[in-house]
Amino acid sequence: MRIAVASGKGGTGKTTVAVALAMASSEPVVYADCDVEEPNGSIFLRPEVYKTEKVLVEVPVINEEKCTSCGKCARFCRFNALVSLGTPPLVFPELCHSCGGCAIVCPADAISWTGNTIGEISLGKADGGRVSVVQGKLNVGSVLAPPVIRQVKSHIPHDGFSVIDCPPGTSCPVIEAIGESDYVLLVTEPTPFGLHDLKLAVNTVRELGLPFSVVINRFDEGDRGVEEYCSQENIHIMVKIPHRRAMAETYSRGGTLLDGIPEMREVFKDIPRIIERGIEEK
């Protein structure tokens, strides 16, 4: 079973929840850090990394001897990655989505491909080898998170238990990270910002047709808006995590939720079973 941990708003505790799910389990689990702009899972899981690989995207190279400067490639490119002013085109690799269109429309067969590095994947083991950690990291200055996320996901086996730490928001990187999950846990906080962004996230997972429930972090710190909304919308609240200053301090030093609030271990251990039962009933 693949559980994605997501949220509209950043900083609500996605990584905290995803790490707690992986660490509370006694089964083998894959932890996939798809928050590739700011991957933080490894800070808490401290994996021993045994392999790294680059994330390469294919970008065009123009053979200037063959190029007739017709400009068809530049006119075709929807991402402005090629610019031609009556000359062989200039390539802006950071804008390229690697769709292959320029080579398809080139009448002179003047376009070939080269790899452009936009990020890195690292593979590691944590908790005595039980937790496999796959982390994607987008290079600073690179624009495109989705190809890095796709490559992280290519390392997740189709069966077995896996947890996906998603990026915040509701746009393309989140959709890429959540896709093919069996279940989504939406982490929020009980504040007006938390509620507003939770609604966006709920609309997104409903649009994608995925089963989900909500985790309220620091539930005793704000107001009742999130709980009232969930009750109106008939959304199950899977866990309420209390606010403890000691937890904030533990977290600040790289400690996990299970270190900061030990009674959460049993709660998080049960979550995969509860989810599985819920999915089977449907």
Next chain:
Amino acid sequence: MKEIVVISGKGGTGKTSITGCFAALAENAILADCDVDAADLHMLLAPEIISRTDFISGNEAVVREDDCTGCGICREKCKFDAIEVTPAGKYRVNPYSCEGCMVCVEVCPVKAIDFPPNHCGEWYFSHTRFGPMVHARLGIAQENSGKLVSTVRREAAAKASELNRDLLIVDGPPGIGCPVIASITGASLLVVVTEPTISGKHDMKRVLELAKHFSVPALVIVNKWDINPEMTAEIEKDTVLAGALPIGRIPYDRAFTVAQINGRTLVEETTGEAVENITTIWEKVCRKLK
């Protein structure tokens, strides 16, 4: 016109709460919310929308099933696995995976794929009690957030010159990817809000690298600094090493949450240490802009 962009790398460090305070303290500014994925600034500023404009960007491929012959060339050429087989053995485009590259439209031998413009969201021009504001809403599961950010910044700059405002204050998105890059390129100054946690420190370093990459000067605020004073000191040291400037600390204060619940900025809600710190920080930011 000068432009300040408030960003953080890590989400939830207090960007929007602090941007709201800056809006309250600033004179003659225009405001913009570039966190178009999950915009929250409007919840503090209660904008009265004056005009709304559709945001149309890029195109989306749509197969006309009646004309599709089921040859499958589109599926073969699509690099985004966005083409699915229908129960009738024809093909359709999954809009969530489609990046609008037009390759399928080009290769379809019977020209059975349309390519209509994509309605991705809308943007607004509004009035708030602290001045004009430009903000936006990206449609659910939409692409092109970077382009919407660029639109918000461009429209805010145009309004600033029309209304003789000499400062644009931008609430930026989290992360370091496409919408963040679209928010910071060409800005006068970045204000990075971080928190004294290993994650906050890690993410701040990546944001400062990004600032350097795009040659935008950056100032750093440590919010909730008293959660971990040692980490705060480390972050301030790292800030200097990264070529940026620490400009202040703000203590953890539950009044931030209370202010949010009341739909106000902290400086309107209360007085005390956090408000004093923010006021001093704002004065420093203004001096840096000169």
